[in-house]
Structures are given as structure tokens and as C-alpha cells.
Amino acid sequence: MSTAGRPLAAPGHMGVDYEERVDFDRLRRYRIARAKEALGSSECGSFLLFDFYNIRYTTQTWIGGALGDKMIRYALLARDKDPVLWDFGSAVKHHKIYSQWVPEENYRAGFLGFRGAVAPSVGLMVDAVAEIKSLLTEAGVADMPVGMDIVEPPFLFEMQRQGLTVVDAQQLMLDARCIKSGDEIMLLNQAAAMVDGVYQDITEALKPGVRENEIVALANKRLYEMGSDQVEAVNAISGERCNPHPHNFTDRLIRPGDQAFFDIIHSFNGYRTCYYRTFAVGSSTPAQRDAYTQAREWMDRGIDGIKAGVGTDEVAALLPKAEEFGFGSEMEAFGLQFAHGLGLGLHERPIISRLNSMKEPVELKVGMVFALETYCPATDGLSAARIEEEIVITEDGPRILTLFPAQELFVTNPY
Secondary structure (H helix, E strand, O other): OOOOOOOOOOOOOOOOOOOOOHHHHHHHHHHHHHHHHHOOOOOEEEEOOOOHHHHHHHOOOOOOHOOOOOOOOOEEEEEOOOOEEOOOOOOOHHHHHHHOOHHHEEEEEOOOOOOOOOOHHHOOOHHHHHHHHHHHHHHHHOOOOOOOOOOOOOHHHHHHHHOOOEEEEHHHHHHHHHHHOOOHHHHHHHHHHHHHHHHHHHHHHHHOOOOOHHHHEEEEEHHHOOOOOOEEEEEEEEHHHHHOOOOOOOOOOOOOOOEEEEEEEEEEEEEEEEEEEEEEEEOOHHHHHHHHHHHHHHHHHHHHOOOOOOEEEHHHHHHHOOOOOOOOHHHHOOOOOOEEOOOOOOOOOEEHHHHHHHHOOOOOOOOOEEEEEEEEEEEOOOOOOEEEEEEEEEOOOEEEEEOOOOOOEEEOOOO
């Protein structure tokens, strides 16, 4: 039966026997197949991955929090081989019990020094590269380039010292991750649905006397209660802090008549949101309403231009130039009128902006998911409007994942 025109599913957290929801086995097969296809079409004999989103994409394992970004976890994907993962301490035993889609012998203990806290002179990197090289030799690809995504300089130097040729794999992995499967889209939609609910809570709490950091605490609490696996950031900006946009939060007290906007960035089963909404507290001024109307017009113009087959340069051309909203160059204004891919990472492909898309346009394709952001400062010199919609490109055109009302400026707890 066709589902054209029906809302995209955000069915809940549980798997059930009476509805088809996310099939995690199918998700894992899709992701490793995309990675292997990217490797097979490249000059590389292997990918050596340190980017923790690429590690999750290829090995279907995850360690977040304090260990997620310390450059101690790494995975090797060689041609025609299963991935090998070097992980931290007891996580290896845990994977062997609970993550059996990777052969047991391919889960190995590894440690490279906590981003330099253990000096390279200790020899951990020397031993690690020697082990990797032996696996590449066994696979018959040691003479081919090794694709790497991100790397500490001492590790790169050691790869080269031991005779391995290193090239860039991040471009290939980002291309592989660009087209989302139905399971990925469902997880992205579920993550957005959770933020829909948080914004309802924020509208009820947003009143004079509340601090920005209290809204951040509220959002964190509700997201973790709803099943978020990582709240990466919550921006809370109000009053005179709205213009220029500081991209953070403070302990500022919300005051009557403030304009306030928020960005909620979290993940559900690894899949992220980037979801701005703007509110007026108690009442709004003509300048605030005008700024919001303009930001919404820019948003709708951008969405109307999005469809499969269109170039990212064409979409970027629909967004305002930097000079139109008070900036001297596209570099100075970057991040205020643009779009970025969403998936396991917060900033994936496509990146759509006047800064880069005019030079190297990319064709939009079915299955791409990205967040489109607009920003308009108000004529009062203090307030500003910020809107963001998450969009998936389907055969029927763009579909919006972010459903909390944003067509007009929302006044919370009106007087």
C-alpha cells in the first residue's frame, strides 16, 4: 500500500510484533554495505577509522561520553574482510557478548594514549601500527593506500615510518553516509518527535524569572526521560543576547517581552537533531514580529526550492546574502543561513550555503536528510529570530520532520 502523503512514522521506542518499525539488523547491514561499497570504489585497500561516527557506521558499536572522542577507539575495514575494532578496556568483552555481528576475534583491546596524555615515546602507537600492518599484509592490501578519516599527527607519522601510504577516507565515508535508509529516517524522525515534546514543555516554562540555564536543564531532563542516548547541546539565547547570535547559553534571567530562541541537539539510537525555535515571552513587538516574518519567508523560500535533482547552489541562491542581514562577508555570516546534513553526525552532507555551494554544487538526492537554518536580526538592534526545519528528500518532494509550530512567532504565557 502506498504511504505517499501520510506522515512519516515516529512509532516509539520499542520493537513490537504487530507493526513494522526500525529493523536494526537491516540497519546494520545497510550501513556496512555502504561503507564496503565506498571502499571498493576507491583506490584504497583499507579504511582505518578514528571518527567515532564512522566507527559506529561500520562496526555498529558505540561508546559515548568521556571516551567517545579521545582518539583511542579505531576500526580497520579491509577489502573483502569484516571490520576489526580496537576498543577501550572491558568494552571489548561486552561487545563479544552483546554485539556478535562482528567476529569475536575482531574485537581487540587497544589504547593509544588519550590524545597525547601518554606520550608517543612509550611505544603504544608503534605497536598499534605494526599490528595494523600485519593485518593489511595478511589481507593482501598492505601495498595499497590506507584511507584515514581523522588522526593524531604522531600516529600518522608512525604509519608513514612503517611504510604505509595514507590518503583521505573522510570524503568517501561522508558520501557513504549521505543517503539514509528508511530505518535511519525513522530514527531521525523519532529524535525530532522527542524535541517536539520538549518544546511544548519549554513554552509552558518560558516566563519572566526563569534563567536560560534552567531551560537547558529542563530540556536535558525531558530528553533523557524520553530515551535520548546523548544530549549533545542545548543553546538558550534570550533578550539582548539574541543579536549577534552567541551559540551558547548563560544564567541570564528571562524578562517580560524578551525574544528567545533555542537549539536542541540530541540523538536517539545515534541519530541526531538540530532543531531551533523562537518565542516571544509574554508579548511581542512589531520589530520582533517583522524579524520572525522575514526569517520564515527565507525558510519557506528555501524549502520550496528543495527537490531531488536540484543543485545545492540553486538552493543556496534562495537564501539571503550576508549583506542583507548585516554582515560583511559570507564567512562572517556562515552558519546563520545554511543547511547541513543530519545522521549519526551533526554536520554531515550536504552542506548548503553561499560560502561553499556556489563553488562545488552537489546534486540533491532522495534519502538525503538535512537541517535548514535561517536567522534575521530585528531592527531594535537586540532581538532576532532563528528558525530551523529538518527535511528529508522523498520521491514526492521535501518532507518536514520538525513539527512544533513555527509559521508565526509563538508568544509564550501571554499577558
